[in-house]
Amino acid sequence: MTVLDQEMIANVLRPIEAANGLPNAFYTDPDVHEAEKRVLFASTWACMGFAKDVPNKGDANPVTFLGQPLLVVRADDGKVRVFQNVCRHRGMILVDEKTTLRSTIRCPYHSWCYNFDGSLRTTPHVGGPGNNLHECIKREELGLIEVRSHIFMDTIFINLDGQAPAFEVHAATLLEQWKEFADKPLYHGGPDSSFTLEVNCNWKLAVENYCESYHLPWIHPGLNAYSRLEDHYHIMQQGQYSGQGTVVYNPKLDDTGRTFANFDALSAKWDTGAEYISFYPNVLFGVHRDHFYAIMLDPQGNGKTIERIEIYYTSPDMCRDDMADLRCKNASMWKDIFIEDIFVVEGMQRGRSASLYDGGKFSPVMDPPTHLFHEWVATRFAGK
Amino acid sequence: MIDEQRLQRDMLRAHEDDDLTVLAALYLKAAQLRESQDAIDAACFFYTHAYVYALDAGDQVVAEAARRRLKSHGRDK
Numbered sequence: 206m207t208v209l210d211q212e213m214i215a216n217v218l219r220p221i222e223a224a225n226g227l228p229n230a231f232y233t234d235p236d237v238h239e240a241e242k243r244v245l246f247a248s249t250w251a252c253m254g255f256a257k258d259v260p261n262k263g264d265a266n267p268v269t270f271l272g273q274p275l276l277v278v279r280a281d282d283g284k285v286r287v288f289q290n291v292c293r294h295r296g297m298i299l300v301d302e303k304t305t306l307r308s309t310i311r312c313p314y315h316s317w318c319y320n321f322d323g324s325l326r327t328t329p330h331v332g333g334p335g336n337n338l339h340e341c342i343k344r345e346e347l348g349l350i351e352v353r354s355h356i357f358m359d360t361i362f363i364n365l366d367g368q369a370p371a372f373e374v375h376a377a378t379l380l381e382q383w384k385e386f387a388d389k390p391l392y393h394g395g396p397d398s399s400f401t402l403e404v405n406c407n408w409k410l411a412v413e414n415y416c417e418s419y420h421l422p423w424i425h426p427g428l429n430a431y432s433r434l435e436d437h438y439h440i441m442q443q444g445q446y447s448g449q450g451t452v453v454y455n456p457k458l459d460d461t462g463r464t465f466a467n468f469d470a471l472s473a474k475w476d477t478g479a480e481y482i483s484f485y486p487n488v489l490f491g492v493h494r495d496h497f498y499a500i501m502l503d504p505q506g507n508g509k510t511i512e513r514i515e516i517y518y519t520s521p522d523m524c525r526d527d528m529a530d531l532r533c534k535n536a537s538m539w540k541d542i543f544i545e546d547i548f549v550v551e552g553m554q555r556g557r558s559a560s561l562y563d564g565g566k567f568s569p570v571m572d573p574p575t576h577l578f579h580e581w582v583a584t585r586f587a588g589k
Numbered sequence: 590m591i592d593e594q595r596l597q598r599d600m601l602r603a604h605e606d607d608d609l610t611v612l613a614a615l616y617l618k619a620a621q622l623r624e625s626q627d628a629i630d631a632a633c634f635f636y637t638h639a640y641v642y643a644l645d646a647g648d649q650v651v652a653e654a655a656r657r658r659l660k661s662h663g664r665d666k
């Protein structure tokens with residue numbers, strides 16, 4: 206087991222003027238990656254998927270997240286629940302492929318059957334052939350193992366260790382900051398508004414790159430043409446999220462002047478404002494008056510991350526076929542921007558093999574959102 | 590009069606087809622046959638399969654019919 210250099214971690218926690226970034230081990234060491242699963246993911250609220258993947262009652266979506274077999278199910282009451290995807294009997298995987306279940310979750314091994322709320326419904330032959338009862342098999346104690354979950358803007362968050370404060374408490378500042386969006390219905394744009402990127406970098410590099418605007422004029426010159434560096438501001442909430450906002454959001458996707466409808470009753474700030482935050486640990490959000498997106502970062506070991514992008518609109522009308530071309534242009538615009546970032550995050554990943562690199566020096570003016578994220582990681586590893 | 594050999598052939602075919610609705614109906618029929626013969630253990634074995642396949646098929650009528658018989662024999666809840 207790697208012993209992390211506590212002096213280097215302490216350096217991260219210094220004021221930004223004197224701080225270094227996280228040491229290389231956080232990007233290259235398999236032991237640190239294993240430790241992160243507990244320290245940075247299981248002990249807080251992490252993004253594991255999207256509710257739009259289970260739109261109907263009985264929809265079941267098996268997901269492997271950080272090596273954990275999980276199952277997302279929409280129950281009869283419409284509630285989405287997350288379970289560990291294993292039978293309480295022999296630990297068999299319950300559901301192998303995305304499917305719509307009709308009225309039970311049946312284990313494919315000995316056919317123990319569970320209701321969509323996870324309760325154990327029947328245990329065939331458990332007391333011998335033709336007897337589904339046994340005094341030692343207490344069904345009320347043998348429901349599926351539910352993982353604590355919460356849905357925010359269609360994003361499914363889970364708290365694997367069950368010990369984090371309630372999501373509403375944990376994310377109170379974000380809920381306040383985005384209160385104009387948080388309680389509004391979202392409508393996913395469909396297949397044209399969903400894409401995945403596989404990136405050869407540690408998940409944290411995607412977080413870091415997303416939360417700062419410093420790189421925009423160099424990496425996204427097209428974006429910078431109308432949204433200049435000086436039009437951006439930092440967004441920082443210690444221990445929770447960091448990012449950037451712009452004051453000149455004004456998309457022109459279509460020469461004919463067609464646009465997406467705005468969310469209802471937004472304040473004037475959002476006429477030209479948009480905000481982009483990395484919500485720790487692993488989800489990147491973007492809000493605009495006319496659409497919202499979320500990027501789930503799914504770590505695949507130290508040097509590989511799957512970025513799953515889902516784009517949502519403000520009404521069912523925006524999801525009709527006659528808006529498909531505009532949705533495609535919007536998705537294409539974002540995809541091009543995110544692809545522009547790939548060589549940067551992959552380059553930083555390769556750079557983390559430089560054994561004498563000290564984690565890097567921050568700009569006290571331009572890098573506070575990045576430092577805030579490093580500070581969050583270091584604080585949790587320091588046990589503070 | 591139920592042709593037991595035919596019932597068994599139909600069951601095997603339904604298993605091959607993975608037709609859960611048919612399986613539930615056939616196992617229910619087999620269970621009722623055994624129950625009429627006072628072979629309660631065998632009946633409950635078949636009722637159990639009828640119950641499980643009906644649940645999986647979403648056939649609430651057969652599922653509830655099988656569950657009730659199992660409960661009446663003290664074999665399920």
